[in-house]
Every structure is written in C-alpha cells, then in structure tokens.
Amino acid sequence: DAKTTQPPSMDCAEGRAANLPCNHSTISGNEYVYWYRQIHSQGPQYIIHGLKNNETNEMASLIITEDRKSSTLILPHATLRDTAVYYCIVRVAGLNAGGTSYGKLTFGQGTILTVHP
Amino acid sequence: DGGITQSPKYLFRKEGQNVTLSCEQNLNHDAMYWYRQDPGQGLRLIYYSQIVNDFQKGDIAEGYSVSREKKESFPLTVTSAQKNPTAFYLCASSIIGGNTEAFFGQGTRLTVV
Numbered sequence: 001d002a003k004t005t006q007p008p009s010m011d012c013a014e015g016r017a018a019n020l021p022c023n024h025s026t027i028s029g030n031e032y033v034y035w036y037r038q039i040h041s042q043g044p045q046y047i048i049h050g051l052k053n054n055e056t057n058e059m060a061s062l063i064i065t066e067d068r069k070s071s072t073l074i075l076p077h078a079t080l081r082d083t084a085v086y087y088c089i090v091r092v093a094g095l096n097a098g099g100t101s102y103g104k105l106t107f108g109q110g111t112i113l114t115v116h117p
Numbered sequence: 118d119g120g121i122t123q124s125p126k127y128l129f130r131k132e133g134q135n136v137t138l139s140c141e142q143n144l145n146h147d148a149m150y151w152y153r154q155d156p157g158q159g160l161r162l163i164y165y166s167q168i169v170n171d172f173q174k175g176d177i178a179e180g181y182s183v184s185r186e187k188k189e190s191f192p193l194t195v196t197s198a199q200k201n202p203t204a205f206y207l208c209a210s211s212i213i214g215g216n217t218e219a220f221f222g223q224g225t226r227l228t229v230v
Contacts, residue, residue, distance in 0.1 A: 041226070042223055043221030043222050044160070046219070046220070104150065104162060104165055104175070106162065107152070107159040107161070109158070109159050
C-alpha cells in the first residue's frame, strides 16, 4: 500500500474552513484515498473517500489532484468538536493480483487538528 | 442497530496471563481487522481476516493470536509472549471487493500490571 505524508499538527479558528493536506506520491491506479478521524480514546470515524474525482458529503469535501499524488480534506466550517487526529489513508479496493493486501487500512501518524474559539 | 462491538472497554490483567478481547459485528461484513494503538501513535495492524476460518498476519502479529469461527466474531488473544501488551486495541470490519469504508469499534484499553 502507498505511504502517505501529513503535517503533524494544524490549527484552525472556529467557523473557518480547515484544509488538511496529504501527500501520496506513490499511489497506484487501484488505490483509493480515505480519510478518517479519531477523537481521543475512541474508534476512528470514517469521513470520506475518493478515487480521482472530487467528492463531497455532509461532513467534508475531498479534493484530489489530477495526478493523484496529493489530496486535501476540507471541513468547510470547523467547530470545536472537529478537534481530532485526522488520518489520510490509501487503500486498495478489492483484490490485488497477489491477494495479499486487499482492502486493509494502513494508518500513518495523522494530523492533529485543533479548532480554537 | 447495526454496528461493531468491542468488549470490555477497559481490561486489567496481571503480567504473564493470556487475555482475550471480544469483537462482534452484525454488519454482514466479510473482512475484520485488529489494530493496536500506543499513546500518541497511529494504528498498527495486528491481524486481519476476510473469510471464516482464514486470517492473515499484519505488521505486528507476534505475541497475538486470533480465530474466525463465525463471520460475526473475530476475537483477539494477547498472549504472555507479547512483551508490551498495554495498549488501546481497535477492531474494524468492512466489505471486500468494494470501495466502501471500514467501521471501527470503540476500542478496548488493556492494562497489564
């Protein structure tokens, strides 16, 4: 699975957009970009995922560059409850030819997002 | 409600004892995963399974064992061979073959004294 690189921490003012970057320069054609977040001492929560098109749901937007080597998660109006660790993950969807890394999630260190009043 | 349940939330054991962590899901997912998380760190994959009676080692399988006798259940045993068992353990499940998300349980915090 491709490795991802994220800044260790970011700050954001409440009500402003939070833009969290992720580099995945070794991503392959069958790998999706997933974003999860984890609030302290809880299980990770799914946010959004995409392959090559930009995606939007009720929580966030995902912008993937045309070459797919990087992406940005956008929380349009951050609240204090959005303070969490955000993980960018690339994941194979379905079976690999070798059948050894199908679907598993490999987490990096993530970005600690702090939303302040 | 559908979901994934881990129990117990907190677990204390004496050093040298084996301990089994429970993970149950009613989402009809084929794949299940166990992760370990240490303070200030990301999640590391211990074991995963995509079908009953089959499982694969993850990145840090030493000192752990799993079983998958039923689709709904994927218990993790932390054996006495695991040198640093105190950690936060997370179970997840997902569909195979699609691009859907994985769902996580709320975790079990294991403390070995």
